[in-house]
Amino acid sequence: MTQYDEEVKRQKLRVEATEWANGVKCIHAHSFDSMAYDDRPQDTAKGTKSVIDKEFNSGIVERWQDNKLIHTFGKRLSDDELIDLYSRK
Numbered sequence: 001m002t003q004y005d006e007e008v009k010r011q012k013l014r015v016e017a018t019e020w021a022n023g024v025k026c027i028h029a030h031s032f033d034s035m036a037y038d039d040r041p042q043d044t045a046k047g048t049k050s051v052i053d054k055e056f057n058s059g060i061v062e063r064w065q066d067n068k069l070i071h072t073f074g075k076r077l078s079d080d081e082l083i084d085l086y087s088r089k
Helices: 002-021 079-088
Strands: 024-030 051-056 061-065 068-073
Touching: 002 079
Parallel strands: none
Antiparallel strands: 024 051, 051 061, 061 068
16 A cells, blocks of 8 residues: 555645645736736737736736736646645745
């Protein structure tokens, strides 16, 4: 039975890390085109449009405008990368 202990621990850690990663870290409602991650200044067109950027613990940022998801910044992490990031937090 102990042959699977490490595998079970890793699976448990992966589930915890995934739940943590999907948690919202912060929400920004703005019309700035100067966010550090922002490579889409057209979304806020000279301050005349506003967006809501929802940042997750994983580093992914979803950009919403008029209640529609218009862009996702960042990349999905592999299981190993996600567990590493979760373990450091």
